[in-house]
Amino acid sequence: MSAGEVIPTGLDLGGASQSAPERAATGVQGFWVFLMSDAVIFALLFATYGVMLSRTAGGPTPAAVYKIGPAFIETLILLTSSFTFGMASVTLNDAGPRRRLFGWMSVTLLLGAAFLGMELRDFGAMFSAGAYPTRSGYLSAFFALVPLHGLHVLVGAVWMVVMMVQLRVFGRDAQVMLNIRRLALFWHFLDIVWIAIFSVVYLQGLIR
Amino acid sequence: MSASAREKRREIRAYVIGYGLALALTAAAFAAVRWRGFTASATLAIVLGLALVQLIVHFRFFLHVSLSRASRDNLGLVLFSALIIALMVSGTLVILFNLRQRMM
Numbered sequence: 001m002s003a004g005e006v007i008p009t010g011l012d013l014g015g016a017s018q019s020a021p022e023r024a025a026t027g028v029q030g031f032w033v034f035l036m037s038d039a040v041i042f043a044l045l046f047a048t049y050g051v052m053l054s055r056t057a058g059g060p061t062p063a064a065v066y067k068i069g070p071a072f073i074e075t076l077i078l079l080t081s082s083f084t085f086g087m088a089s090v091t092l093n094d095a096g097p098r099r100r101l102f103g104w105m106s107v108t109l110l111l112g113a114a115f116l117g118m119e120l121r122d123f124g125a126m127f128s129a130g131a132y133p134t135r136s137g138y139l140s141a142f143f144a145l146v147p148l149h150g151l152h153v154l155v156g157a158v159w160m161v162v163m164m165v166q167l168r169v170f171g172r173d174a175q176v177m178l179n180i181r182r183l184a185l186f187w188h189f190l191d192i193v194w195i196a197i198f199s200v201v202y203l204q205g206l207i208r
Numbered sequence: 209m210s211a212s213a214r215e216k217r218r219e220i221r222a223y224v225i226g227y228g229l230a231l232a233l234t235a236a237a238f239a240a241v242r243w244r245g246f247t248a249s250a251t252l253a254i255v256l257g258l259a260l261v262q263l264i265v266h267f268r269f270f271l272h273v274s275l276s277r278a279s280r281d282n283l284g285l286v287l288f289s290a291l292i293i294a295l296m297v298s299g300t301l302v303i304l305f306n307l308r309q310r311m312m
Binding site for chain 1: 244289
């Protein structure tokens with residue numbers, strides 16, 4: 001038996017038995033499992049929200065505190081950021097110039113920051129209208145669900161900055177590329193969660 | 209045109225189509241609520257239906273989950289998660305609304 005050959009026994013934790021593309025495929029596959037478990041957390045918060053929706057305890061109702069204009073603009077911003085990250089992924093696959101990859105990622109980051117800014121302003125307006133988490137069961141459920149998505153966007157934005165720094169320091173390293181691919185999945189996934197939020201939370205609340 | 213250039217064009221076209229469809233579906237859902245042409249329950253059904261379609265569009269064009277052999281594993285994972293989510297969410301809603309009715 002030659003020395004270079006490794007026969008995997010039991011758990012394969014991505015050691016010498018895998019080639020680089022195989023490791024990348026396994027790494028992305030594992031990230032999908034994380035995304036889907038995250039989706040379960042969001043789904044249960046949606047269920048909680050649905051149960052709590054009518055429990056306003058005499059406080060503000062959904063129709064009174066939601067505004068359709070900002071919700072629409074936030075949706076457009078997040079959709080566009082998903083598209084610009086898609087263009088970054090195309091540049092990544094195509095081995096295009098690093099400057100262009102940087103540009104698309106910066107645009108995505110700016111759109112993410114704009115989304116967070118608008119969302120915080122919305123929450124501020126809700127607080128000043130007397131709609132704060134401890135006011136009623138409905139508002140507790142709202143502030144458990146929607147800001148959790150915002151927190152995910154914040155984490156995505158910080159991750160984006162980290163990846164841009166790593167791209168500058170390490171260049172087109174295999175690990176850096178793999179992490180940018182994971183970040184792309186994460187970012188598109190957040191957009192999917194937002195579809196559910198604007199449909200189930202904002203639009204449902206505004207239908208009278 | 210080289211194979212990689214064709215591949216690139218194909219990828220870009222997928223993102224552009226996905227973006228266009230997503231924008232149209234979002235606009236339709238908001239328009240249905242903003243200019244109410246239907247009863248409340250019909251509008252809700254339209255909004256939730258459009259959201260479901262948009263979900264599929266995002267998975268197909270942005271996350272590249274399709275019926276192709278290459279993404280079969282991911283499709284299985286997504287569908288299984290969807291089943292788990294449907295069971296847990298519908299179970300929660302049925303049990304708690306039933307409980308509320310009995311407590312009235």
